[in-house]
Amino acid sequence: MVVKKFGGTSVKDDIAILRVIDICKNEKSNSVVVVSAFSGVTNSLVELFDAAKASNTARASEIIEELKSRHIDTAQKLNCSGATIEFINSTLTRLNMILDALVIIREFTPRSNAVFLATGEILSSLIIADAFAQCGLSVKHIDSREIIFTEEKFIDAEVDLPKTREMTANLVSEAFDTEKVQFSVCGGFIASTLSGQTSTLGRGGSDYTAALIAEALKAERLEIWTDVDGILTSDPRKVPNTKLIKEISYDEAAELAFYGAKVLHPKTIYPAVEAEIPVFVLNSFNPENTGTKIIGHSIWKNRIKAIAFRENVTVINVSSNRMLGTFGFLANVFDIFKKHQIPIDLVATSEVSISMTVDNGPSLDAAIKELEKFSHVEVFPGKAIISAVGDGIRNESGIAARFFGALTGINISMISFGASEVNLSIIVDAVDTVKAVNMLHKEFFNDTTDNEIFVNLGQK
Ligand code: ADP
Ligand code: ASP
Numbered sequence: 197m198v199v200k201k202f203g204g205t206s207v208k209d210d211i212a213i214l215r216v217i218d219i220c221k222n223e224k225s226n227s228v229v230v231v232s233a234f235s236g237v238t239n240s241l242v243e244l245f246d247a248a249k250a251s252n253t254a255r256a257s258e259i260i261e262e263l264k265s266r267h268i269d270t271a272q273k274l275n276c277s278g279a280t281i282e283f284i285n286s287t288l289t290r291l292n293m294i295l296d297a298l299v300i301i302r303e304f305t306p307r308s309n310a311v312f313l314a315t316g317e318i319l320s321s322l323i324i325a326d327a328f329a330q331c332g333l334s335v336k337h338i339d340s341r342e343i344i345f346t347e348e349k350f351i352d353a354e355v356d357l358p359k360t361r362e363m364t365a366n367l368v369s370e371a372f373d374t375e376k377v378q379f380s381v382c383g384g385f386i387a388s389t390l391s392g393q394t395s396t397l398g399r400g401g402s403d404y405t406a407a408l409i410a411e412a413l414k415a416e417r418l419e420i421w422t423d424v425d426g427i428l429t430s431d432p433r434k435v436p437n438t439k440l441i442k443e444i445s446y447d448e449a450a451e452l453a454f455y456g457a458k459v460l461h462p463k464t465i466y467p468a469v470e471a472e473i474p475v476f477v478l479n480s481f482n483p484e485n486t487g488t489k490i491i492g493h494s495i496w497k498n499r500i501k502a503i504a505f506r507e508n509v510t511v512i513n514v515s516s517n518r519m520l521g522t523f524g525f526l527a528n529v530f531d532i533f534k535k536h537q538i539p540i541d542l543v544a545t546s547e548v549s550i551s552m553t554v555d556n557g558p559s560l561d562a563a564i565k566e567l568e569k570f571s572h573v574e575v576f577p578g579k580a581i582i583s584a585v586g587d588g589i590r591n592e593s594g595i596a597a598r599f600f601g602a603l604t605g606i607n608i609s610m611i612s613f614g615a616s617e618v619n620l621s622i623i624v625d626a627v628d629t630v631k632a633v634n635m636l637h638k639e640f641f642n643d644t645t646d647n648e649i650f651v652n653l654g655q656k
């Protein structure tokens with residue numbers, strides 16, 4: 197049993213979906229095919245909800261019409277059944293009615309937001325399952341809200357693993373063993389709360405859905421199909437001459453995802469690691485390529501494999517001379533962040549001061565007010581984290597010197613090195629991010645002759 201996940205660009209239109217079907221046709225094993233919303237659709241749904249909130253019903257109707265015609269047009273080009281076309285029509289008409297009601301009763305809660313966001317995967321999975329059938333493949337559509345379960349939180353919801361495992365194993369085995377289909381197609385990103393409401397797993401969450409299903413079914417392989425050749429030495433949209441990494445460890449891949457390499461959702465790796473399932477990142481536009489294999493432990497250690505970055509970061513400095521020589525300063529600071537549910541990423545400390553980074557997003561005002569009761573607080577928005585990732589780089593002499601030597605002229609406001617074996621991270625001003633990432637990429641990858649680990653794209 198294999199799990200294959202296809203991201204938004206891999207299912208963006210009828211041609212892309214036919215490419216997905218061609219890839220699946222070559223598969224001999226039973227497969228669960230997890231699909232994202234067509235590319236851009238989730239962003240449109242975010243805009244739709246915002247338009248409704250602003251009572252901009254004209255813009256909202258326009259978006260609904262665009263979504264309707266895009267989905268119906270794609271479904272018709274794929275020769276989908278009348279029932280599928282009717283489903284698209286009725287789903288979006290109903291969404292319009294929900295929207296009108298929300299504008300009146302002003303119920304813009306995470307729960308109603310999730311109903312909007314989930315629509316992309318609800319539609320794409322049904323259209324793609326039908327397209328599989330129209331191409332002669334034996335397929336069953338599974339509504340992911342019947343197999344993936346979360347706590348009663350609707351956006352970025354925490355998964356209930358036991359229930360998810362149980363329901364996934366039951367429903368998918370029913371499709372493969374009882375109904376004898378070769379493919380089950382389901383949407384990523386969407387789930388149900390235990391009380392049966394629609395919830396979502398966080399942006400980019402379809403990778404996570406695929407990993408959860410792979411773990412629940414003890415799949416022999418998890419394939420993440422995307423629009424680049426695999427995990428690359430940096431983001432190809434920002435850095436020229438990136439190279440393909442042939443093999444990367446779970447730890448390295450998780451760290452890269454966490455520090456901003458959008459190619460994988462940060463949580464994807466864990467369910468797969470625990471179940472020791474090999475994960476491959478592959479290109480649906482270039483299926484011949486062997487991609488990147490994610491393995492338990494890298495055999496290529498002590499060198500930087502990739503440079504990741506994450507923008508929209510805020511640095512918070514907290515200092516308190518009153519705490520000099522007393523206990524509990526750090527604990528007090530962390531307690532306040534815990535209380536306000538603000539996740540901290542990087543930390544650097546001295547005896548009476550602490551620097552931390554948080555993602556922009558949740559309001560910091562309440563936490564800062566509490567911190568100010570016993571300390572002096574400074575907040576610096578407009579920062580970015582840059583991370584060099586590679587198993588064992590902490591133990592390799594000379595790496596830090598090369599890293600900092602490459603960054604002449606870049607103002608580094610914080611450093612985190614040594615806490616993990618796997619990464620060396622710095623904070624820079626957001627405006628310097630792309631320049632600094634390119635300087636580092638040039639230093640570590642331009643002249644690399646490590647053909648066993650890296651592949652020059654274009655010379656596969
Ligand atoms: P999907 O829709 O398939 O989930 P995403 O857009 O989420 O695709 O992720 C793929 C994108 O991730 C690539 O197009 C690339 O721009 C970006 N990316 C960022 N860092 C990396 C990296 N180190 N390796 C590969 N891709 C990366
Ligand atoms: N469609 C969702 C998003 O755009 C989930 C995903 O594609 O992984 O975030």
Ligand code: MG
Nearest residue numbers: 203400458459
């Ligand atoms: Mg993605």
